[in-house]
Amino acid sequence: xxxxxxxxxxxxxxxxxxxxxxxxxxxxxxxxxxxxxxxxxxxxxxxxxxxxxxxxxxxxxxxxxxxxxxxxxxxxxxxxxxxxxxxxxxxxxxxxxxxxxxxxxxxxxxxxxxxxxxxxxxxxxxxxxxxxxxxxxxxxxxxxxxxxxxxxxxxxxxxxxxxxxxxxxxxxxxxxxxxxxxxxxxxxxxxxxxxxxxxxxxxxxxxxxxxxxxxxxxxxxxxxxx
Amino acid sequence: xxxxxxxxxxxxxxxxxxxxxxxxxxxxxxxxxxxxxxxxxxxxxxxxxxxxxxxxxxxxxxxxxxxxxxxxxxxxxxxxxxxxxxxxxxxxxxxxxxxxxxxxxxxxxxxxxxxxxxxxxxxxxxxxxxxxxxxxxxxxxxxxxxxxxxxxxxxxxxxxxxxxxxxxxxxxxxxxxxxxxxxxxxxxxxxxxxxxxxxxxxxxxxxxxxxxxxxxxxxxxxxxxxxxxxxxxxxxx
Amino acid sequence: xxxxxxxxxxxxxxxxxxxxxxxxxxxxxxxxxxxxxxxxxxxxxxxxxxxxxxxxxxxxxxxxxxxxxxxxxxxxxxxxxxxxxxxxxxxxxxxxxxxxxxxxxxxxxxxxxxxxxxxxxxxxxxxxxxxxxxxxxxxxxxxx
Numbered sequence: 001x002x003x004x005x006x007x008x009x010x011x012x013x014x015x016x017x018x019x020x021x022x023x024x025x026x027x028x029x030x031x032x033x034x035x036x037x038x039x040x041x042x043x044x045x046x047x048x049x050x051x052x053x054x055x056x057x058x059x060x061x062x063x064x065x066x067x068x069x070x071x072x073x074x075x076x077x078x079x080x081x082x083x084x085x086x087x088x089x090x091x092x093x094x095x096x097x098x099x100x101x102x103x104x105x106x107x108x109x110x111x112x113x114x115x116x117x118x119x120x121x122x123x124x125x126x127x128x129x130x131x132x133x134x135x136x137x138x139x140x141x142x143x144x145x146x147x148x149x150x151x152x153x154x155x156x157x158x159x160x161x162x163x164x165x166x167x168x169x170x171x172x173x174x175x176x177x178x179x180x181x182x183x184x185x186x187x188x189x190x191x192x193x194x195x196x197x198x199x200x201x202x203x204x205x206x207x208x209x210x211x212x213x214x215x216x217x218x219x220x221x222x223x224x225x226x
Numbered sequence: 227x228x229x230x231x232x233x234x235x236x237x238x239x240x241x242x243x244x245x246x247x248x249x250x251x252x253x254x255x256x257x258x259x260x261x262x263x264x265x266x267x268x269x270x271x272x273x274x275x276x277x278x279x280x281x282x283x284x285x286x287x288x289x290x291x292x293x294x295x296x297x298x299x300x301x302x303x304x305x306x307x308x309x310x311x312x313x314x315x316x317x318x319x320x321x322x323x324x325x326x327x328x329x330x331x332x333x334x335x336x337x338x339x340x341x342x343x344x345x346x347x348x349x350x351x352x353x354x355x356x357x358x359x360x361x362x363x364x365x366x367x368x369x370x371x372x373x374x375x376x377x378x379x380x381x382x383x384x385x386x387x388x389x390x391x392x393x394x395x396x397x398x399x400x401x402x403x404x405x406x407x408x409x410x411x412x413x414x415x416x417x418x419x420x421x422x423x424x425x426x427x428x429x430x431x432x433x434x435x436x437x438x439x440x441x442x443x444x445x446x447x448x449x450x451x452x453x454x455x456x457x458x459x460x461x462x463x
Numbered sequence: 464x465x466x467x468x469x470x471x472x473x474x475x476x477x478x479x480x481x482x483x484x485x486x487x488x489x490x491x492x493x494x495x496x497x498x499x500x501x502x503x504x505x506x507x508x509x510x511x512x513x514x515x516x517x518x519x520x521x522x523x524x525x526x527x528x529x530x531x532x533x534x535x536x537x538x539x540x541x542x543x544x545x546x547x548x549x550x551x552x553x554x555x556x557x558x559x560x561x562x563x564x565x566x567x568x569x570x571x572x573x574x575x576x577x578x579x580x581x582x583x584x585x586x587x588x589x590x591x592x593x594x595x596x597x598x599x600x601x602x603x604x605x606x607x
Contacts, residue, residue, distance in 0.1 A: 152380065155376060165365070169377070212387065215383070219380055277558075280563075323569060334561050445584040449584060456595060459595065
């Protein structure tokens, strides 16, 4: 349990820094809102086509803003050279990973909380008709994204072209997550919502998250040595 | 043994490939199939006889190579022995080339058989995603600097697990000419022998390529070490 | 008596002809000649069937025309199927050749890429070794 306590304190440290300046969350949220506006221009305004496209828009927004947020969160550590301090601290390395993943999850959830209502508003799609499964799938997706993203953002910390390499590494690995998210959201947004499909994809994503959690915990120590 | 390995495998591969091409074009039976309209079934015409063997062999080798890369990466992270890292890198390079060959030949087949260059069905999606992962591996190897070995090892391991999930997600297999047990079970009697011979020939070709690539990976490593020595001595700057 | 019949012979012939025509109009199958042709296809089909059932010669001629037309259509269909299949086979052959060409091009390209990289590496290693030896370091054992 001390692992979780350490992870929570690391996450709380990140949250406190973020709450003081709110830099990342404001910029991420604004970027998400801009994305929604661009989508309104980019796609034809046929309501049925829009309804089919909205799940993809939501998850693409999460992907892009999440990548930027991950980059920024770890950049902060690198700029102040606090990563070494974290790794030298008498907490297990896994706690660092879990804390960072938790903090990033909160950031991504905050952005999703901005993007999803904006999407529902601008594109007039009943996204929140069944809020339970929708919130669940967004939470699971954010957790999975932050976990895998934290592993690789931490390893890419000192690499020169980390900004472009992070998406190059992350997106192929996260394809099952995004497909599950879009298919579940599509099942919820459809004219006749398909709850069987939605719960199937939710359980799929849960298993995905669990598997990658175990894998990340196993591999993180070997990947981040400096 | 080391000196003779590459020429040996290359010659074996050349003989194997030449003999399989002879078998393919002159010995295996042409398989005609009629679909429901009574028209000739495009994918069963010349392609089952000619393109199919090499296309499937290369795709199978890409999968095998990806799994080998994952295993080598696990070994590397556990032991930190550079030879595992070299092996993973060499195997992935060859896997990218073989995957490209399989995708391209499959795409040409698709254009003739279905009149589309691409279809988002299960096996194609999986192969494309796995190939994209491998291409990402090669890019990160090239551009990530000194810690590339660790990062790419992580990518390979995560990629293996992700590939499992992609398989689950892709659902029912609707690949053409794939029966319930996959394609090989549906092969006619005259085709199975040449098919396995073709797979073996491509396997020896793969081994030859991996050995050659290993040589250059080791040379790169030696170059890095020499450069470090030179930097230490002040010969370089 | 014969003078009466002979005197009225043209009239008689006319009368006999009229009666014969009138009677024949009953015998000749089909109101096709006596009535206007019916408007819809259903009625046409019924009329034609009735006519064919009534007169076998007419039926035979209709069947002969139908057979000829069907044979001509079959010939056209066969020709079209052959042309399609030939086109199909030629397209397949072309694509098989393209496929093999693509595979060979990629394989050859990769081999050339490996070759050139190997040459470049060997050159650089030789240069570096020379520089290091010139600086006085003992030469290291090579692995290539």
